[in-house]
Amino acid sequence: MEIYKNIQEMKSYLKEMRKEGKKIGFVPTMGYLHEGHLSLIRRAAVENDLVVVSIFVNPRQFGPGEDFERYPRNIEQDIRLSQEAGANVLFIPGINEMYPEGFNTYVEVKQLTETLCGKSRPGHFLGVTTVVNKLFHIVNPDRAYFGQKDAQQVIVIQRMVKDLNMDVEVVVCPIVREADGLAMSSRNVYLNSEERGQAIVLFHALNMAKERIEQGERDAMRLKKQIEMMIQQQPLANIDYVSIVDGENLEEVKEINHKVLIALAVKFGTTRLIDNMIVEV
CATH class of the missing domain: 3.30.1300.10 (Pantoate-beta-alanine ligase, C-terminal domain)
Structure with missing residues (x-):
């Protein structure tokens, strides 16, 4: 499995893979992977030639007083689980790689982000759409996989993809639950x-x-x-x-x-x- 932390190196590698005609499936995550994430990776592995998984705890989607600092992280476990589930490439950028000094560009989806979690967490979806937009440009996938548990996020990303004429298919996968029904998170x-x-x-x-x-x-x-x-x-x-x-x-x-x-x-x-x-x- 290939592991990249640098955007340009990641883009160069995937450019070569595309020249070989490979279809690329992409699973963006914030890490600390569980069965919900792994189900997305497995489906991507079935439907594509190459599966890219990103692990990036995005500070721009956490508001003041939220749990960015204590958000669970275990990169060694994530690497092992990703590979076992069928990932071919891991993209693990640092914060400064994704948001270099002077970064000041955001992508915003109106209306859909003003209700539900968008109302409770102002600025959250501005961070989500911005980072997903960046990741789509870096990976340039044929398909991107998201879980239904984040239903509003899925609808917002689908709107962004449609409005900005992005050449990526958004694949929505069912919620994965614990044995007693609790949604995995x-x-x-x-x-x-x-x-x-x-x-x-x-x-x-x-x-x-x-x-x-x-x-x-x-x-x-x-x-x-x-x-x-x-x-x-x-x-x-x-x-x-x-x-x-x-x-x-x-x-x-x-x-x-x-x-x-x-x-x-x-x-x-x-x-x-x-x-x-x-x-x-």
Whole structure:
């Protein structure tokens, strides 16, 4: 497996691979890889000739007081797991490599970033779209793989790719969950045993909502209240938001009569977890 830390060296290598006609699949990550990441790498390995994985904890998508400094890192483990899952190339740039002195250019997607996590974490998506844009230009992949767990991020990146006429296919892969339903996340390591036990309420609440819709519930506000009540039964849960939005434009809906995204962000202790479910009507 090739490992690069320098942008120009990375670009030169991939340029040669493209000359050989290789299709490139790309999995951008912030490291501390878990089964969710590995599922993306495995799928990329099946669908492409060459799989590139980036590991970069992007400081520009963390707000003041967020967990950039303590975000979990284990680069040796990431290298081993990436290779075992089928990665051919690792790109592990430093902060100064990605954001050299004088860096002052950002890519912003409007509207879609002003709700859900964008409302709770101002500036977060500005950091996400900027770094993903840079990574797409560095790797120039045929396909890029993202997990459905970060549903808003996926929709924002799809819009950016479409609006900027980027020649990359955004492949969205299903949420990977623990045996009890908790969505896999690098941040799950922050949870103590009591918080971890209560966090599965997110998956139960989403399933309850899906069942209610299948049974004929169409009032989004009423269903939202039911979700909130279920989550609030867990004493350590502190709701950031519960939203039922249009599955395309992320606008809040009053009546559930088409594809909707049910999205949650809840803190357990100091750990903020997100989860979601798409429901077709």
